[in-house]
Amino acid sequence: MQLDTESEQAAGAVHSTGTARAVRIGEGCLGPRAAADAARVVVVRAPGSSANVGPGFDTLGLAVALHLEVTALVPAGAAAQAASRTAADFGADFGADFDIEVADERGTARGAEAARNLVVVAAARAAAAGTALPRGLRLRVRSAVPRGRGLGSSGAAAVAGAALAAAACALPLSRAAAAAAAAALEGHADNAAASALGGFIAAAMPDADGPDRHDGRGRHALPAITAAPLRLPPAVRIVAAVPRFELATHVARAALPTAYARADAVFNVQRIALLIAALAQDSPDPASVASAMRDRLHQPHRAHLVPGLADVLALDPANVPGLLGVCLSGAGPTAVALATHNFDDIGTRMVAAFRAAKGPDGLPVEADYLVLDVDREGVVVDELPPECF
Numbered sequence: 001m002q003l004d005t006e007s008e009q010a011a012g013a014v015h016s017t018g019t020a021r022a023v024r025i026g027e028g029c030l031g032p033r034a035a036a037d038a039a040r041v042v043v044v045r046a047p048g049s050s051a052n053v054g055p056g057f058d059t060l061g062l063a064v065a066l067h068l069e070v071t072a073l074v075p076a077g078a079a080a081q082a083a084s085r086t087a088a089d090f091g092a093d094f095g096a097d098f099d100i101e102v103a104d105e106r107g108t109a110r111g112a113e114a115a116r117n118l119v120v121v122a123a124a125r126a127a128a129a130g131t132a133l134p135r136g137l138r139l140r141v142r143s144a145v146p147r148g149r150g151l152g153s154s155g156a157a158a159v160a161g162a163a164l165a166a167a168a169c170a171l172p173l174s175r176a177a178a179a180a181a182a183a184a185l186e187g188h189a190d191n192a193a194a195s196a197l198g199g200f201i202a203a204a205m206p207d208a209d210g211p212d213r214h215d216g217r218g219r220h221a222l223p224a225i226t227a228a229p230l231r232l233p234p235a236v237r238i239v240a241a242v243p244r245f246e247l248a249t250h251v252a253r254a255a256l257p258t259a260y261a262r263a264d265a266v267f268n269v270q271r272i273a274l275l276i277a278a279l280a281q282d283s284p285d286p287a288s289v290a291s292a293m294r295d296r297l298h299q300p301h302r303a304h305l306v307p308g309l310a311d312v313l314a315l316d317p318a319n320v321p322g323l324l325g326v327c328l329s330g331a332g333p334t335a336v337a338l339a340t341h342n343f344d345d346i347g348t349r350m351v352a353a354f355r356a357a358k359g360p361d362g363l364p365v366e367a368d369y370l371v372l373d374v375d376r377e378g379v380v381v382d383e384l385p386p387e388c389f
């Protein structure tokens with residue numbers, strides 16, 4: 001399935017392919033739809049994600065039922081105002097005079113400070129591909145996705161921002177477009193595609209050597225990404241053991257080698273194929289899944305950043321009922337287990353394995369576990385009456 005943002009936007013198309021479900025802003029309205037030139041309240045909800053899923057470095061992603069929600073007050077006349085402004089109106093310093101406000105659990109930011117919030121950055125970039133964000137946006141952000149833990153908080157924020165941009169500018173939105181916009185910001189497509197599309201996905205960035213895309217007026221168009229939904233049996237849930245420290249993705253990426261031995265590349269390519277095949281079964285064979293979730297591209301190179309990881313990864317379905325396999329979640333430090341039952345026992349074992357290790361301060365690595373459903377919906381956008389803000 002080719003997800004091409006440019007052609008969708010050019011055609012103003014909103015279509016449903018069944019798998020890359022498209023959504024029109026306002027679809028699923030919870031209240032009466034406001035007139036287009038009246039103030040509107042738009043609610044965007046995007047799930048977090050667990051990227052890589054073992055061997056699928058920068059490729060596989062699994063959306064998890066932990067959500068980031070943005071409630072936006074879009075001022076009256078926003079669509080016309082956005083259409084009349086161009087991307088050039090809003091340069092790198094757009095935040096300095098940009099009338100925007102973001103409130104989240106860390107407080108309220110305005111202007112230039114608000115413009116550095118990732119949700120706003122993502123909205124601004126996505127909007128710049130076609131138009132500019134209107135002035136006067138008021139955002140409230142609530143996120144259940146812990147930041148910097150490997151559960152895709154930045155991907156969720158980027159997807160939500162892209163969806164918000166479309167809503168604020170009254171443009172049609174497809175989940176594919178939101179995924180592409182967020183992937184362009186993240187630099188890898190796994191989190192973005194999972195947060196935008198939901199479920200278990202494979203995703204790829206466009207060919208790095210491809211042509212730079214412009215729309216002829218100097219505006220940078222968002223690159224298409226390629227994504228495909230993968231089967232995951234309904235019984236599978238995710239047990240996430242979340243250490244109580246942050247690990248920024250850019251730090252964990254800096255720990256990776258720039259080149260790999262052919263044997264390691266082949267090891268992972270084989271296991272990605274085997275993992276997808278094993279999880280396509282109604283009752284996946286735990287030994288097959290666990291073996292296919294092994295990785296040589298990122299986990300060994302990041303293990304020193306996540307004390308206890310080796311012991312968590314050593315949990316074996318042969319000894320743990322319900323367990324299918326364990327891996328580092330995204331860039332870490334969270335570890336996730338795929339499981340069909342016995343979730344609390346699995347979470348307890350993962351936390352105990354972390355606790356048996358010592359952190360850099362010489363103290364045990366404390367972690368908490370969450371039992372999460374797979375989010376099968378991806379990003380959703382609703383519209384509420386203005387008094388709901």
Ligand SMILES: Nc1ncnc2c1ncn2[C@@H]1O[C@H](COP(=O)(O)OP(=O)(O)O)[C@@H](O)[C@H]1O
Pocket residue numbers: 068104117118119141143146147148149150151152153154155157247248249250330331
């Ligand atoms: N709700 C949010 N609002 C604003 N920025 C966010 C939000 N969630 C995440 N971010 C940004 O993303 C960063 C974490 O991203 P990253 O290091 O990729 O970790 P992860 O995506 O695994 O949580 C945060 O430091 C912050 O800059």
Ligand SMILES: N[C@@H](CCOP(=O)(O)O)C(=O)O
Pocket residue numbers: 049051052057058059149150151152153154155188190191249252253298329330331332
């Ligand atoms: N493929 C990326 C995924 C990063 O995910 P995050 O949730 O840690 O941001 C990587 O492994 O670097």
